[in-house]
Amino acid sequence: MELRDIEIFLTLAEELHFGRTAERLHITPSRVSHVIKKQERRFGAPLFARTSRTVRLTPLGEELRDELLPARHLILRALERATAHGRGTTGELRAGYTAPWCAELLLRAAAAFRSQYPGWTVQTREVSFNDPHGPLLRGELHTQIAELPVVEPGITVGPVLLREPRALMLPVDHPLAAGPTASLEDLAEVPLLRIDNIRARPVVDVHFPQRTPMGRPIPRGPSCASWHEIPVLVAAGLGASIVAARAAEYHARPGVAFVPLRDGPTLDYGVLLPADGSESPVRAFVGLLHTLTDTAPA
Template sequence: MELRDIEIFLTLAEELHFGRTAERLHLTTARVSQSIKKQERVIGGPLFDRTSRAVSLTSLGKLLRDDLLPAHRQIQRAVDRAAAEARGITGTVRVGYTTPWCADLALQAGRAFSDRYAGCTVLVQEVQFKDMLGPLRRGELDLQLSELPARSPGIADGPVLFREPRALMVPAGHLLARRDSVSLEDLAGVPLIRSDGGLPESLIDLHIPVRTPMGLPIPDGPAYTFWPEIPALVAAGLGASIVAARAARYHARPGIAFVPFRDGPTLDYGVLRLASGQTPPAAAFVELLADLAS
């Protein structure tokens, strides 16, 4: 069996779908089918059961898959290490994040990156909103997973990795907490908790607007220094905060409720980096992040 045929077999064993296998390997469905038939002739038995509705591995196919996978992974790691060395992908990639869902993606990518590029180490750390762009500017980080857009001199952003619907975090006893959804116009009746500095202006407009789309003023709530203060302030009935909808899964606690917005833009999350350029390891890490996010 040639290496390409092994790759086709293992991909089909994972996908169990000829069309998806062809798309993933940038081949035609006919090429995938021909390769599998050739392998079955060489081995002398069927590797897959095929019907009009489903594809499944035979017992012979499962045996071959289990025997081939470790060797194929070892070959792929050897190729990746050689390619990494040729591209200068060695050393340490320092990655920051501002939300727990960005942390999840950064840590997942870090594990995959270290496995793919044995000569690289990935360090992941939290960045506080009070000094959101400071670690990047000071060269303490190579890149950062954060809210976009973060327009600021010397900082480049993109790609966008995922887009989140917004929600309003309100005190559980507030009238808005009883609704199925809220509008941006409803913000005229609730004070928003403010940042005491550190956020780029482009993000302040998204997170802490001062007027509704119709021009009504939005009251000011208390200011926070670190984000964990916000749920406590909301639970105390001192204000509300615009958050990503998935914050309900990460920050639920007594005294607060999360109500989705039915209008307004999404909250976008992606990569921030210095506009002056990035190292080969950092560029490769961004490519991996985009693959995982998609």
């Protein structure tokens, strides 16, 4: 397989859609189809199961994806090092985040990191709900701070950096909004917004439960594709959402109340890294993140 064909296969394995794959790679859908058919003839078995509505990986396709991803990371890093050497610079570290308090932690670490590695720059970017691990798996990021748990081939979960108390984001006129705290059992009394089209099922299962601890069903609210939809829907009275308690500092708005949850697990944020390893500057950056959370003021 040529390198370009490998890239087409891995992109389709991620998108599971011929049109989006073609758009991302700036080629035609017929080119994607031709390459995949050629690969399947070579292996003598299908890599994807296709219907008129869905595309999914076969077991052979999943095995090939999991074995190719580490090699792809190695190639991308080798190209980055060669580019940095050729330009006379040390390099650029790219870090992702999913919440603003994680972004602030990354920026604090970046300031300390640049003093240790003056030839390096640090770029940060927000990672969306609907593609929570794609940038890291594609080599677009060197590391990421994200909600846990994460179970994803090709990703290693590093240390937990933040353990956040949780709160219930509610319409301000809901009866639960008048109390000092709320319980997970109270979720039987309010529709819980849902996160759909997300590839982070372990996080969704923990923090967007379908039943209370005593087994009562939790009413289902509207579905969301991104975080930015949640406060809008809550303010409109359409449901509630479990959030980090400190979200009240960043996302307060008219029509929304934040009530601390007195039970259930904390919302933990940890470091994600490529499973095939990282360069020493990246490991040093992760060490700084851990140091900063150990010494951060309460």
